[in-house]
Amino acid sequence: MSSSPLPFRAPDTAAHPAAGDAIARHARASAQFAQRDASARALVRAAHAEFGDALVQASSLGVEDMVLTDMLAAEGLPVAVATLDTGMLHPQTLALVARAQAHYGRAIEVWRADAAAVAAFAAREGETPMYRSVELRHACCAVRKLEPLARMLHGRRAWIAGLRREQSAQRGGLAARETDAAGRVKFSPLLDWTLGDVWHYIALHGVPYNPLHDQHFPSIGCAPCTRAVAVGEDQRAGRWWGEHDGPKECGLHVAPVAAPPRSIETTGDQA
Numbered sequence: 001m002s003s004s005p006l007p008f009r010a011p012d013t014a015a016h017p018a019a020g021d022a023i024a025r026h027a028r029a030s031a032q033f034a035q036r037d038a039s040a041r042a043l044v045r046a047a048h049a050e051f052g053d054a055l056v057q058a059s060s061l062g063v064e065d066m067v068l069t070d071m072l073a074a075e076g077l078p079v080a081v082a083t084l085d086t087g088m089l090h091p092q093t094l095a096l097v098a099r100a101q102a103h104y105g106r107a108i109e110v111w112r113a114d115a116a117a118v119a120a121f122a123a124r125e126g127e128t129p130m131y132r133s134v135e136l137r138h139a140c141c142a143v144r145k146l147e148p149l150a151r152m153l154h155g156r157r158a159w160i161a162g163l164r165r166e167q168s169a170q171r172g173g174l175a176a177r178e179t180d181a182a183g184r185v186k187f188s189p190l191l192d193w194t195l196g197d198v199w200h201y202i203a204l205h206g207v208p209y210n211p212l213h214d215q216h217f218p219s220i221g222c223a224p225c226t227r228a229v230a231v232g233e234d235q236r237a238g239r240w241w242g243e244h245d246g247p248k249e250c251g252l253h254v255a256p257v258a259a260p261p262r263s264i265e266t267t268g269d270q271a
């Protein structure tokens with residue numbers, strides 16, 4: 001396979017803008033907020049009524065997903081909340097798991113990347129292969145994200161995600177309910193929400209959130225692949241910033257997720 005040059009390097013933390021209050025910066029309810037809030041609640045209730053225990057919220061622990069976790073709790077819906085630990089997350093992101101569990105009084109499933117597969121990949125490609133080529137970045141995402149996601153979703157027939165149309169051109173054409181080739185349904189209750197709506201909800205309900213958002217990280221992924229953004233930059237400019245042509249996605253939301261082989265079905269532990 002030929003490799004694509006990737007002018008992508010470790011984030012320059014010295015260049016980060018000064019920290020500020022993300023709520024003060026972003027919380028601006030749109031005129032449609034009340035209607036959007038009601039529609040999102042109706043969708044999660046309908047999803048639970050249809051799928052019951054076969055429904056999961058796949059949370060990135062980003063601010064949209066924190067809204068959804070709060071909404072599920074507020075609606076009294078016993079939907080499992082699950083997240084991925086790629087082994088590359090910021091400490092603030094890992095700490096948010098414990099904060100959210102304490103806040104909502106319920107466990108969050110943590111599905112970890114397969115240690116043996118990660119070790120083999122690192123031994124072959126080094127610790128930061130994502131800076132060398134797009135292909136290696138995708139390979140890293142496959143090992144650290146897609147494989148544990150497949151285990152998370154195995155046996156589940158539907159999932160809830162925090163996608164919004166305005167986040168990227170690729171997400172602009174999404175529908176609030178989509179079914180993949182394997183028949184699994186993905187619900188996106190916040191599709192029409194603005195960033196201001198999201199932060200308004202966070203402020204209104206006192207939802208815990210990642211303090212990195214206060215440091216100008218609108219979208220938070222793995223530490224090597226996430227940086228702060230400057231005022232006026234695109235909301236996803238801080239993700240894989242060397243990639244200008246392809247969809248800046250890790251694959252979680254662009255393709256059906258294959259079922260895992262049975263030998264790794266039970267390796268995702270739950271915290």
Ligand code: SF4
Binds near residue numbers: 130141221
């Ligand atoms: S986002 Fe970066 S560190 Fe995380 S899995 Fe993808 S390439 Fe690897």
